[in-house]
Amino acid sequence: MKIHLHQQIRIMTTKYLFIATLFSTLTFAQSQQDSLKQIEQVNILVKKKLLERKADRLIFNVDASIASQGMDAGETLANVPMLKVDENMGTISIIGKSNVNVMINGKMLNLSGMALLNYLKSIRSENISKIEVITTPPSKYEAQGNSGLINIILKKNPNLGFSGNISTGLTQRTYFNGYTNGTLNYQTEKFSLSLKTNYIKGAKRSNERFNIIGQSQNYSESTRKDMWEDLTPSLNASYKINKNSEVGIEYIFDNGKNGMNILNTTKNISPELDETNFITNTFHREKSPTHTLSTYYDLKLDSLGKKLSLTGNFYRNDNPTEVNFSTLTLPQNTIQDVKTLSKIKPQIFSIQGDLELPFSFGTIETGVKYNQFRNSADLKYLTLEDNQYIIDEEKGSQFLYKEENYAAYASFAKTFGEHWETKAGLRYENTLVKSSVKDFTYGQWFPSAYISYKQEKNVFSLSYSRRINRPNMSNLNPFRWYSNPNSYSTGNPLLTPSYINNYELGYTYNNKLSASIYYLRLKNAFGQVSSLDLVSQTGTYLNYYNNSFYGANLSYTDSFFKFWETSFSMNSSYQTSEVFNIEADTFDGYSVSYSWNNTFFLNKNKTVAVFLNYEHQLPYRNVAYHFKNFMEMSSGIKISLMEKQLQINATVNNIFAMRYKADIYFRDSQQSFNNYWDGRAFRLSVNYTFGNKKKQIQKKAINFEEKDRAQ
Numbered sequence: 001m002k003i004h005l006h007q008q009i010r011i012m013t014t015k016y017l018f019i020a021t022l023f024s025t026l027t028f029a030q031s032q033q034d035s036l037k038q039i040e041q042v043n044i045l046v047k048k049k050l051l052e053r054k055a056d057r058l059i060f061n062v063d064a065s066i067a068s069q070g071m072d073a074g075e076t077l078a079n080v081p082m083l084k085v086d087e088n089m090g091t092i093s094i095i096g097k098s099n100v101n102v103m104i105n106g107k108m109l110n111l112s113g114m115a116l117l118n119y120l121k122s123i124r125s126e127n128i129s130k131i132e133v134i135t136t137p138p139s140k141y142e143a144q145g146n147s148g149l150i151n152i153i154l155k156k157n158p159n160l161g162f163s164g165n166i167s168t169g170l171t172q173r174t175y176f177n178g179y180t181n182g183t184l185n186y187q188t189e190k191f192s193l194s195l196k197t198n199y200i201k202g203a204k205r206s207n208e209r210f211n212i213i214g215q216s217q218n219y220s221e222s223t224r225k226d227m228w229e230d231l232t233p234s235l236n237a238s239y240k241i242n243k244n245s246e247v248g249i250e251y252i253f254d255n256g257k258n259g260m261n262i263l264n265t266t267k268n269i270s271p272e273l274d275e276t277n278f279i280t281n282t283f284h285r286e287k288s289p290t291h292t293l294s295t296y297y298d299l300k301l302d303s304l305g306k307k308l309s310l311t312g313n314f315y316r317n318d319n320p321t322e323v324n325f326s327t328l329t330l331p332q333n334t335i336q337d338v339k340t341l342s343k344i345k346p347q348i349f350s351i352q353g354d355l356e357l358p359f360s361f362g363t364i365e366t367g368v369k370y371n372q373f374r375n376s377a378d379l380k381y382l383t384l385e386d387n388q389y390i391i392d393e394e395k396g397s398q399f400l401y402k403e404e405n406y407a408a409y410a411s412f413a414k415t416f417g418e419h420w421e422t423k424a425g426l427r428y429e430n431t432l433v434k435s436s437v438k439d440f441t442y443g444q445w446f447p448s449a450y451i452s453y454k455q456e457k458n459v460f461s462l463s464y465s466r467r468i469n470r471p472n473m474s475n476l477n478p479f480r481w482y483s484n485p486n487s488y489s490t491g492n493p494l495l496t497p498s499y500i501n502n503y504e505l506g507y508t509y510n511n512k513l514s515a516s517i518y519y520l521r522l523k524n525a526f527g528q529v530s531s532l533d534l535v536s537q538t539g540t541y542l543n544y545y546n547n548s549f550y551g552a553n554l555s556y557t558d559s560f561f562k563f564w565e566t567s568f569s570m571n572s573s574y575q576t577s578e579v580f581n582i583e584a585d586t587f588d589g590y591s592v593s594y595s596w597n598n599t600f601f602l603n604k605n606k607t608v609a610v611f612l613n614y615e616h617q618l619p620y621r622n623v624a625y626h627f628k629n630f631m632e633m634s635s636g637i638k639i640s641l642m643e644k645q646l647q648i649n650a651t652v653n654n655i656f657a658m659r660y661k662a663d664i665y666f667r668d669s670q671q672s673f674n675n676y677w678d679g680r681a682f683r684l685s686v687n688y689t690f691g692n693k694k695k696q697i698q699k700k701a702i703n704f705e706e707k708d709r710a711q
Contacts, residue, residue: 050557051081053459053508055413055421055450056138057151058082060131064511065557066606067565067599070640070647072167072687073123073152079597080131081514081555081569083150084615087653089677090114094135094148095553095571095593103151107296115232115254118198121167122181124689126644129155135518136448136465136502139409139425140354140365143446143468160187162691169685173678175225177202194236203227204678212532214669217269220537222483227259244300254290259283262325264483268535276332276535280484282325290317305358315348327484336485337384346375346473362414365425373403377477397478399493401435411448424449429468435476437493444468444499459508467500471526475541489528489539496543498525514555522547529582530671544581545623550574551591563601570594577623583667589621607640628661632679647687654679 052059060080062068068076077092078085083100084093090113092100102109102116109116132151134141141149163185171177179200186193204226212218232255238248262282269275292315299308323340352369381395411425430443446468452461477491499522506516523546530539551573559565576588595615602608616631636651657680664671 049511051508051511051514053452053461053506053514055423055452055461056136056448056463057132057134058506058508058514060133062125062128062130065565066559066601067567067597067609067611068125069606070609070638070644071125071649072685073120073125073128074117075649076125076128077120077131077150078613079567080133081557081567082133082553082571084595085117087117087681087683090117092116092150094133095569095595100148100150101145103149105154106151114200114228115198115230115256118179118181118200118230118232121169121179121685121687122165122183122196122198123152123154124165124647124687127154129153135516136450136463136504137467138423138450138465139411139427139446139448140367142407143427143429143444143466145467145469160189162186164690165687166690167685167687169683171202172682173680174205175203177204190240192238194234196234196236198232198234199230201229206678207676209674210530210671211673212530212537212669212671214532214666215271216532216534218266218532218535218537219268220264220266220483220487222262222264224263225261227261228256229258230254230256246298248296250292250294252290252292254288254292256288256290258286258288262483266484266487266537268486270534277330278327278484278486279330280325280327282323282483284321284323286319286321288317288319291315305356307356309354309356310352311354312351313348315346317344317346319344319346323482325482325484338482338485339382339384339389340379340480340482341382342377342379342479344375344377344473344477344479346373348373362412364410364412366410367408369405369407371405371407373401373405375399375401375473375477377401377473377479379479381480395480397480399436399477399479401473401476401493402433404432406430419454421452421454422450431470435493437478442497457510459506461504461506463502463504463506465502467502469498469500469525471495471497471541475526486535487537489530492541495526495541496524498543499523512556512558514553516553518549518551518553520547520549520551522549532669542581545577545579545586547623548576563606565599567597568594569596575622579623584624585665585667586623587621587626587665591618591620591622593617607644608637610637611635624665626663626665628663630658630660631656632658636683645689647685649683649685651683653681653683656680 050061050064052061062076065079068079074085074087077083082095084095086093092102094100109119130153132153134149134151137149165183166181168180169178177200179198181196181198183194183196206222206224206226208222208224210220232252234250234252236248236250238246240246260282262280262284264278264280264282266278266280267275268278292313294311294313297310300306301308321342321344325338327336327338328334329336348371350369350371352367354367355365357364377397377399379397381392382389383392407427407429409425409427411423413423415421425448427446427448428443429446430441432441433439446466448463448465450461450463452459473491475491475495476493478493480488480490482488501521502518503520504516504518506514508514524543525545525547526541526543527545528539529542529544530537551571553569553571555567555569557565557567570593572590572592574588574590577586579586593616595613597611597613599609599611602610612633612635614631614633617627617629619629620627632653633655634651634653635655636649638647638649640647657676659674659676661674662672
């Protein structure tokens, strides 16, 4: 009986233990489920933080923008407040400022123009964590340009293996355009490899009208077919030597081929009212094989974040160009056949070292950089006489240019409690220039300072930076681009840099509203100036004006009714100017522009959406220019399939087919232009990501900021 009783007690005890364990497990599971729900709720709240303002930048969190999902990086940038992406012109700019440089994970992309936009098509918005807009770049970055910086931060991903991406698209303007991108990535714990090929081929029709009315009158109209074909394979590889050091290399080969067929008609009326007409057919063919090689070495000095980075870059472009044009002159009824042969060879080499030192009292950043820029240009001008081309020595040119730049910088950043964040830096650049025309040396200091204050939903920031804008090769090269035997444009090797001071006060509320006021002072600025000497129309670059801008930016992004996401941006400014080296009437005036982007979701899963975007630049005056009204509307649909691995987008841009117009007022003439660059376009793109979508490789893009000056 005792044994039986003990067995019953053991069985009952086991049952109670099982029930208790089961209850405990269920309770724990429910607790875990509740915790997961809480985490999901927290994540939802986090995702609502669309905008963040730091001391030196505005941050756009891509995951918080539903309208940015299922897009490529270029389309995503267009959703960022105060950014403008113009695929027709091949530019990315900050509204109210000039074009920007684009970085990936803090390192400059070695691409610009259409090549940059084509590259961005291969990056999906799902792989982007955030986008930083830096309107006043700190001292760590090159002082070159007033453009500001865009930093695309990709999501970190520890997963290993293969992944890939294939995208293709077409654009129908006047002519058909197409592109194809392919990417294959492979990553192990130590080694990563990315192979990418971009191919683009297309054409567009442009119409440009330019008039000069003075002592003589000149009316010119060009109808142009621009053609391009570009194959760009690239290789990016990195290897982790150990847990503290990594080495990497990137090589890009751009095998570009461009061409233009141009019909130009020019009517010239002399002071005696004699009329001469020129009808010129031009055939322009150009090859532009480009090599870019970049390497880096990163070394973590300790577990606290101290880091040493070494980077080297090399760029070379051999650019042979042949231009043939035939001009019929009326009423003389004569024909002149001319050919120009040019070879332009820009070459850039740079090396730099950066040291990041976080301490308990603040973070110190310091570094040095050396950059060498070389260019040789040789232009031959030939006229056809007795069925044989004869070189005209007077109209040809040769130009040699060498520039060396030595730079050093240091900055200090510190946070005070939960509310204050500060950063200040100083950069010095010394430049030596030797050319066929002039040798000179100049050195300049470039300070920067930032401070921000955060209190609950309110963030205030104040920033200042000084910048320099050096002329690029198209500005400096005395190469003559002829539209007919009497009209040409040329660069000016005597150009000197311009300098910019930026002051900006920013404010962000509730991570949705962003506002700023700014003052920008531009001194010794340069641009192209046209003149008319009887029948000869010439254009050249001059340092000729100073500018002051007092401006304000405002943007607001929000979601309504669970199916509508909208973003509104506005820029307004008041500008004053003065001119030198030319005789012109200057204008002080106001500028106002705004844009309104809307995305409407058609299903509950938000995989089908239509969008309608509108932007408007009101008429404004600046220096001697009076710019006319310009507005643009675009609309389209995007569809996500196969758990967002397949993306289909269709868009119509510039529905109203607007033209760019302006009048220019000089003391001795009034000039005007009226241009249309085939802006109305239908675009269809398809993107497919294969492999595990969580295996996207995160590669390091290497800093090479000088490359744009080779253009």
